Amino acid sequence: MTRHLLDRYIAFVLRFRWLVLAIAVLFMLAASAGLPGLTVSGSYRVLFGADNPHLLEFDKVQDTYSASRSALIAVAPKEGSVFSHEALSAVEELTEAAWQTPHSVRVASLTNYFHSEAIEDDLTIAPLVEGAASLSDADLDRIRTIALNEPELVGQLVAEDGHVAALVVDFILSEPEEPAWAEISGFLGELLDEARAAHPDLSFYLTGNVILNQTFADAGEDAESLIPVVFLVVMTIAALLLRSTYAAAAVAVVVVFVVLTAVGVAGWFHTMLTPISASVPIIVMAVSVAHSIHIVTTAQAGMREGLERNAALSASLRENMYPVFLTSATTAIGFLSLNTSNSPPFHVLGNLVALGVLFTFIYSVTLLPALLSILPLRAPRSRAGRAGFFDRLGDFVVARRKTLLWSGLLVVVALASGLPRNEASDNWLHHFDERYAFRTDTEFIVENLTGLDRLDYSLSSGAEGGITDPEYLRKVDAFADWYRTQPEVRHVQAFPDIMKRVNKTLHGDDPAFYRIPEEPDLAAQLLLLYEFSLPFGADLNDRIDIGKSATRMTVALDNTSTKDHLDIDARAQAWLQANAPDLASPASGFTMISAHLSDRNVESMLRGTILATGLISLILLLVFRNIRVGLICLVPNFVPAAMTFGLWGYLSGVIGLGASVVVAVAIGIIVDDTIHFVSKYMSGRQQGLSSPEAVRATFRAVGPALWATTAILTAGFLVFASSGYEPSWTLGVLVAVTISFALVADLFLLPALLMAVDRRNR
Numbered sequence: 001m002t003r004h005l006l007d008r009y010i011a012f013v014l015r016f017r018w019l020v021l022a023i024a025v026l027f028m029l030a031a032s033a034g035l036p037g038l039t040v041s042g043s044y045r046v047l048f049g050a051d052n053p054h055l056l057e058f059d060k061v062q063d064t065y066s067a068s069r070s071a072l073i074a075v076a077p078k079e080g081s082v083f084s085h086e087a088l089s090a091v092e093e094l095t096e097a098a099w100q101t102p103h104s105v106r107v108a109s110l111t112n113y114f115h116s117e118a119i120e121d122d123l124t125i126a127p128l129v130e131g132a133a134s135l136s137d138a139d140l141d142r143i144r145t146i147a148l149n150e151p152e153l154v155g156q157l158v159a160e161d162g163h164v165a166a167l168v169v170d171f172i173l174s175e176p177e178e179p180a181w182a183e184i185s186g187f188l189g190e191l192l193d194e195a196r197a198a199h200p201d202l203s204f205y206l207t208g209n210v211i212l213n214q215t216f217a218d219a220g221e222d223a224e225s226l227i228p229v230v231f232l233v234v235m236t237i238a239a240l241l242l243r244s245t246y247a248a249a250a251v252a253v254v255v256v257f258v259v260l261t262a263v264g265v266a267g268w269f270h271t272m273l274t275p276i277s278a279s280v281p282i283i284v285m286a287v288s289v290a291h292s293i294h295i296v297t298t299a300q301a302g303m304r305e306g307l308e309r310n311a312a313l314s315a316s317l318r319e320n321m322y323p324v325f326l327t328s329a330t331t332a333i334g335f336l337s338l339n340t341s342n343s344p345p346f347h348v349l350g351n352l353v354a355l356g357v358l359f360t361f362i363y364s365v366t367l368l369p370a371l372l373s374i375l376p377l378r379a380p381r382s383r384a385g386r387a388g389f390f391d392r393l394g395d396f397v398v399a400r401r402k403t404l405l406w407s408g409l410l411v412v413v414a415l416a417s418g419l420p421r422n423e424a425s426d427n428w429l430h431h432f433d434e435r436y437a438f439r440t441d442t443e444f445i446v447e448n449l450t451g452l453d454r455l456d457y458s459l460s461s462g463a464e465g466g467i468t469d470p471e472y473l474r475k476v477d478a479f480a481d482w483y484r485t486q487p488e489v490r491h492v493q494a495f496p497d498i499m500k501r502v503n504k505t506l507h508g509d510d511p512a513f514y515r516i517p518e519e520p521d522l523a524a525q526l527l528l529l530y531e532f533s534l535p536f537g538a539d540l541n542d543r544i545d546i547g548k549s550a551t552r553m554t555v556a557l558d559n560t561s562t563k564d565h566l567d568i569d570a571r572a573q574a575w576l577q578a579n580a581p582d583l584a585s586p587a588s589g590f591t592m593i594s595a596h597l598s599d600r601n602v603e604s605m606l607r608g609t610i611l612a613t614g615l616i617s618l619i620l621l622l623v624f625r626n627i628r629v630g631l632i633c634l635v636p637n638f639v640p641a642a643m644t645f646g647l648w649g650y651l652s653g654v655i656g657l658g659a660s661v662v663v664a665v666a667i668g669i670i671v672d673d674t675i676h677f678v679s680k681y682m683s684g685r686q687q688g689l690s691s692p693e694a695v696r697a698t699f700r701a702v703g704p705a706l707w708a709t710t711a712i713l714t715a716g717f718l719v720f721a722s723s724g725y726e727p728s729w730t731l732g733v734l735v736a737v738t739i740s741f742a743l744v745a746d747l748f749l750l751p752a753l754l755m756a757v758d759r760r761n762r
Contacts, residue, residue, distance in 0.1 A: 010317045010369075014310050017370035024257065024367040032260045034267030040220060043177060043213055044590060046274050047343050047597060054586075054593040061458050061588045064545050065552050069171040071188055071208035072452075073098070074164055074445045078201050082110070082158065082165040083144040088132035090199045091165050097191055098169045102183040106542075109167030110157050114534065115146060125533040152501070155450050155491030155556065164449045170542070171210060181214040205441040207452060209590060212428075215438040219431075219725040220275035223282075230282045230719045231255070234289050237715050241708040242296060243380035250371040251292045254363045258288045261363075262356035266348075276345040276657075277352065279720070279728055284356035286716030287331060287669065290709035291360050292368055294320050294676060297705045299372065303379030312379075313369050321365060323679045326623060327672035328361035330616045334668015338661055340608030342600045346661055394699030397751050398692045405752035408745075416642040421649030424602035425563035426656035428453075428594055433724045443559070451490040451556040455569060456589040460550040462582060467548050468523035473499055473516045475580040480553060482575050488557050488568055495543055495551035502526045554589075561654070562595035569595075602660045609663045613638070616671055623675075624682060628757050633678055636750045637671050640741035644734055658727030662734040669713065669735070670742035673706050677746050681754060691758050695751045703747075710743040 013020050048055040073094060077087050092111040099107050111129035129135075129143055147158050158165050169188075173180045188211075192204045235255070239248035259281045273280075295316050302312030335357065338350025397404060429452070432439040442452055459479070461472040473496045480494035500514050503526060507513035517523040527548075531540060544551050557565070569587040576584040586592075616637070621630035641663045648659065680702050684694030717739070720732020 006318060006321060007314075010314050013317075013366060013369050014313060014373050017373045020366050020370040021374070024363065024370070028257045028261050028264075031262075031264035031268070034264040034269075035260075037267035037270045038263070039270065039272045040278075041176075041178060041217075041272050041274055044209075044216060044594075046272065046345055047276075048593060049342065049344055052342070052593070052597075054588075054596045057586055058588045058590070058593050061456055061552070064458060064550065065542050069173050069177075069210050071101075071169045071171075071184060071206065071210050072166055072445065072450075073169070073188070073192065074166045074205040074207075074441075074449055076164045076203045076205070076444075076448065078203060081144070081162040083140050083147075083162055085133055085135065085140075086199060087165065087202060088129055088135070088140075088143075090195060090202055091167060092129060092132045093198075094191065094195060095167050098167060098188075101169055101171075101187050101191075103171040103173055103180050104169050105172050106170040107167060108157065108170075110147060110153065110165045111167075113147075113150075113153060113157065115150075125530075150501075151497050152493065156493065159449045164445075166445070166449055168208075173210075177213070178217065181210055181217065184210050185214040205444050207438060207442040207445050211438055215432060215436055216275055218436070219723075219728075220273070220278045222724060223275055223278040223728055226279075226719055226723060227281050227285075229722070230285055230716050233719055234285055234712055234716045237712050238289055238293070238708075241293075241711065242300070244300070244377065246375040246377050247296050247300070247372065250368055250375060250377075251289055251296065253371060254292055254360075254368050255285050255288050257363050257367060258356055258359045259284050261359045262352055265355060266352050271348060271352070273348070274345040275725060276343075276727065277348040279731070280349060280352040280356070282716065282719065283349075283353050283665075284360070286713050287353070287357060288360040288364075289712050289716075290669075290672070291324060291327065291357075292364050293708045293712065294324060294702075294705045295364060295368060296372070297708065299377075300379050301701075303377075309377055310373055313372055317365060317369055323676050324364060325361060326619070326675050326679075328357050330619060330671045330675065331668035332357045333615050333619075334612050334664055334666070334671070337608035337612035337664045337667075338605075340604045340611065341661065342597055342604050343657070346601075349661075350664070390699045390703030391696070393703065393747065394696040394751075397699070397748060398695055398755070401752040401755050404748045405756060408749040408752065412639050412643060412749075415646040416639075418646035418649030419642065421653045422645060422655050423563065423653060424599055424655050424660070425561040426594070426598040426654070427559070427561045429559060431657075431726045433726065433729075435724045446490075446559045451558050451560075453557040453560060453565065453591040454589050455555040455557065455565070455572075455587040455592055457553045457555075457572075457587055458545075458550050458585055459553055459583045460585065462549070464547045464549045465524070467495065467544060467551050468499075468527055469520050470516050470518060470523060473523065475583055476551065476553065477516060479572075479576065479580060479583065482579075483555050483572065486568060486571070488560050488564060489555055490558055491556040493543075493554045493556075495553070498530065498540070498543070499523060499526060502530045557591070562598040565591055565595035566599060598657060598660075601657065602655055605660045605664055609667065612664060612667055616667065620671075620675070620678075624678060626682075626758075629678065629682065629754070632750070632753045632757055633671075633674050635753060636674050636742060636745035637667060639745050639749065640670055640738045641666055643741045644738040647737070648734065656727065656730065658730035659734060662731060662738065665731065666735050666738040666742075670739055673709065673742060673746045674750065676702050676706065677750060678754075681751075685758070691755045695755060698751070699747075706743060706746060710739055713739050 075082060075087060075091050088111060091109055095107055095109040095112050111127060113128045114125045115128045128146060144162060147153050148162055154160055188206055192206060195204055235248060235252050238251055242248050262284055263281060298316035298319055299312045302315045303309060332354040335350040335353040338346045341347060429439060429442055434440055446452060459476050461467050461469060466472055476494055477496035480492045483489050483492045496516060499516060503517050504514040517526060617634055620633045621627060624630050677698055680698040681694050684697045689697060714736045717732040717736040720728050723729050
């Protein structure tokens with residue numbers, strides 16, 4: 001836009017301010033009409049693309065066997081073991097009541113475990129516990145002995161030491177699943193409240209993937225509850241820094257218009273929001289306020305110098321139009337790089353924030369000046385010492401530029417040396433803090449009973465009816481035994497265990513016959529006899545496929561990270577290739593698809609960050625038309641991210657779902673201050689100022705705005721720290737730290753570099 005066209009545009013906005021305001025209102029209302037088109041989902045499935053190969057494998061296993069939607073209830077006496085009248089009665093009552101849970105198709109527990117016995121030539125299968133309240137001490141001892149020696153129970157439905165018991169409720173859910181999660185969670189919550197009242201000496205805990213899904217949904221609602229908090233915090237800081245109620249009100253109106261327009265347009269495209277993308281309004285608020293600050297503060301400075309209000313607004317728009325446009329473009333590029341993520345919710349996050357940044361620019365150069373022209377805006381009195389502070393800071397930086405340059409580089413190197421300590425990993429349980437009952441209940445269950453991270457293997461025999469082939473059974477049994485020796489494993493559920501138990505039962509419970517049957521026909525007969533003896537709801541559909549050609553083996557792991565999940569499956573694949581290559585198949589289940597997502601997401605985000613950085617670098621080189629200055633601009637944009645993740649390497653070192661997108665989010669934001677600083681510096685150089693003089697003038701002109709935008713952005717992102725959802729917490733804290741480091745780099749390292757390199761007279 002040429003100077004002449006820009007002047008005409010500014011004159012139009014200020015002259016026809018009421019028309020501009022009316023058009024902005026109509027545009028916002030039209031966009032907001034799309035809000036009902038938004039949908040919300042807390043399902044873990046939305047984290048994966050529809051063509052994700054690991055998700056497709058997961059669905060294949062789910063289609064072959066019964067779907068693994070479940071909830072687990074743990075019962076723990078405050079003293080003693082679960083093999084008591086009260087504890088077993090509670091388990092028995094809960095087992096019976098749990099059948100009434102909406103969408104339930106199976107309930108498995110210690111009390112309804114069907115124990116097989118041979119009476120003469122008949123195979124008798126009956127519940128392990130019946131009428132718990134009336135059992136004798138001898139009955140309790142017998143139940144305890146059977147349960148603690150049964151591999152199918154120990155580490156799954158009863159703890160090894162007998163102090164915790166569990167019941168598992170399986171569900172079949174239809175799409176959409178979200179309403180069912182709330183129904184199930186509500187029903188089981190009320191059921192456990194009644195159980196706690198009836199059995200005060202027992203403790204009850206609830207977990208499972210259905211409960212996890214509902215917790216994800218709750219996390220999304222918690223993120224939405226932060227929106228008014230962020231708005232209040234950001235606008236309070238803006239009002240304090242601007243020291244003008246009218247200016248703060250104008251900025252608040254712009255923020256509301258931007259958020260409603262961006263989210264409304266998303267609604268027109270029927271966008272689905274998730275706990276991750278629910279933070280879009282919060283990020284857009286912080287960014288839009290920061291962009292508006294430069295225009296407002298420059299106008300206030302002009303009014304303090306004696307300019308009339310509209311003249312000051314004209315001068316502010318003329319001075320800030322180009323830098324604000326550039327900052328909007330670079331911010332949008334940074335967020336658009338989230339499209340390289342392997343997780344679709346991050347695509348939505350990046351696209352919606354980029355859209356919000358676009359509308360921020362539009363409203364900042366239309367609605368904002370129109371409002372400021374209408375409102376009775378007055379220039380706040382100069383604070384004693386405020387302008388002087390940035391004058392003194394500029395003098396200090398000029399005088400100590402060599403010291404600041406070398407000491408700054410030493411600090412950067414010291415912090416960045418922590419970068420190699422970081423590794424891509426995640427822990428889905430730790431996505432929620434202790435305020436979520438799911439986190440505390442699951443930690444108790446993992447510590448005292450069984451692991452919730454599970455790997456599923458569909459092991460094919462290669463032929464219909466082949467699962468009773470002794471050779472196949474021995475290979476699967478060996479694979480299960482190998483897994484049981486691994487330190488991360490809590491329990492292995494494998495089909496050969498059933499065959500060995502039935503074989504032993506039909507041979508008078510002789511321990512010597514706890515082995516795979518020698519003949520295929522005998523094995524087939526044992527399986528047929530066992531299946532015919534099972535009552536309704538206890539079939540083997542979740543263990544064997546319909547053609548009896550494959551079986552499902554489930555491995556329960558300790559509370560481990562996604563990196564550990566990939567490592568142990570790699571060891572399992574190596575064992576299969578060496579010992580049973582015909583059984584080799586990838587591990588599946590939510591645990592594995594999540595592990596692959598975390599691993600691939602860090603790699604994809606690294607590519608996205610490099611792409612965004614390259615585009616932003618090219619823009620800076622073209623804008624400033626000075627290769628040396630353009631390259632210098634890259635330093636304060638890369639250094640803060642390196643310092644932040646170096647510090648993170650010392651403090652944590654885990655790059656999970658939230659941390660993996662920090663650089664992409666931060667790079668587009670922190671370049672804004674660099675553009676404003678260097679634009680003002682280059683303007684001074686073009687006016688004939690020496691490099692030190694241009695630095696002093698830049699500090700005086702943009703120093704207050706840089707401080708204000710950093711304070712607002714940091715405060716806005718730090719509100720995420722109050723979230724109980726770890727990816728949001730990590731994203732907010734790390735971006736806030738990066739923005740803070742960026743301010744330090746812009747105020748101390750950048751000017752020192754400019755004075756060291758840009759020594760030519762203009």
